[in-house]
Amino acid sequence: MPAESRFLAGTRLAVTTFTTLPVRAGRIDRPVAGTAMALAPAVGALLGTLLAGVLLLTGAAAPPLVASGVTVAAAALLTRGLHLDGLADTVDALGSYRRGPAALEIMKKPDVGPFGVVALVVVLLVQAAALTDLAGRSWPACLAAVVTATAAGRLGVTVACRRGVPAARPDGLGALVAGTVGPLALTVGAVAVALLAVPAVPGRPWQGPLAVAAALAVASLLLNHVVRRLGGITGDVLGATVEVVTTLVYLGLVLSG
Numbered sequence: 512m513p514a515e516s517r518f519l520a521g522t523r524l525a526v527t528t529f530t531t532l533p534v535r536a537g538r539i540d541r542p543v544a545g546t547a548m549a550l551a552p553a554v555g556a557l558l559g560t561l562l563a564g565v566l567l568l569t570g571a572a573a574p575p576l577v578a579s580g581v582t583v584a585a586a587a588l589l590t591r592g593l594h595l596d597g598l599a600d601t602v603d604a605l606g607s608y609r610r611g612p613a614a615l616e617i618m619k620k621p622d623v624g625p626f627g628v629v630a631l632v633v634v635l636l637v638q639a640a641a642l643t644d645l646a647g648r649s650w651p652a653c654l655a656a657v658v659t660a661t662a663a664g665r666l667g668v669t670v671a672c673r674r675g676v677p678a679a680r681p682d683g684l685g686a687l688v689a690g691t692v693g694p695l696a697l698t699v700g701a702v703a704v705a706l707l708a709v710p711a712v713p714g715r716p717w718q719g720p721l722a723v724a725a726a727l728a729v730a731s732l733l734l735n736h737v738v739r740r741l742g743g744i745t746g747d748v749l750g751a752t753v754e755v756v757t758t759l760v761y762l763g764l765v766l767s768g
Contacts, residue, residue: 517546523537524536525550528684529558545691545693548672548692551669552669552703553703554665555662556707559662561589563656563657565578566582566642566657569582570646576639576643579639579640579646593750595635597748597749597751598631598750598751598755599628600623601737603617603624603627604617604747605740607624610741611741618745634754634758637762641660644765645764655708655709656711658707659708661757663708663757664754664756664760667726667727667755667757670731671749673692674691675690677690679742679743680743683745683746685745685749688744701723705723705724708760708764711764719764721763723763725763726755726756726763729755
């Protein structure tokens with residue numbers, strides 16, 4: 512498949528995987544999936560721009576807390592709530608203290624257990640609290656912060672799909688994307704998100720990149736634990752990674768703000 516065609520197909524797959532934007536999917540195979548996972552931070556930046564617009568526009572007509580709640584709801588709507596669902600399923604599986612197929616079976620169940628509920632509540636509360644703080648900042652700083660956090664969450668998926676990380680199942684999204692991202696694409700994505708983070712905290716150009724690096728370090732440790740427990744990554748694990756990294760970056764951007 513020509514490189515340009517793979518890039519276009521990967522772009523479509525990235526958009527349809529990480530957003531609800533009406534884009535028709537093209538060819539889907541592992542090379543295309545690798546391109547899509549490498550482009551995940553770019554799609555996150557696009558999504559973050561939309562969410563920053565929601566926060567700023569709503570904040571101009573409503574209190575910051577209301578604006579942050581609307582923005583969190585918009586984020587769930589624009590992603591079909593899939594990442595939140597993945598977070599709940601992954602935490603339920605890890606909280607069961609089971610391993611391998613037994614833990615994967617828990618992730619397939621449609622209900623949400625107590626561990627998953629707590630994880631959802633904590634993540635949504637922290638994100639809403641951080642967005643409330645960001646809504647009171649200048650619009651360039653607010654825009655940069657929301658774009659950074661949203662792009663970094665998708666960069667977490669790029670990290671999870673790097674070469675050497677196996678899939679937990681022989682089928683599903685995890686099997687399609689596991690191990691498809693090479694070091695060059697990962698490095699480019701990390702540098703791009705770090706640059707986006709520089710203006711996120713006025714007067715502290717180091718805080719944004721540091722928040723991104725710290726969030727990815729924590730996510731990498733959690734990913735290693737998940738791989739040991741489950742045997743590899745799944746689509747749910749990728750969704751959980753998005754929410755964990757996004758939340759940690761938001762937290763890092765508002766500390767001492």
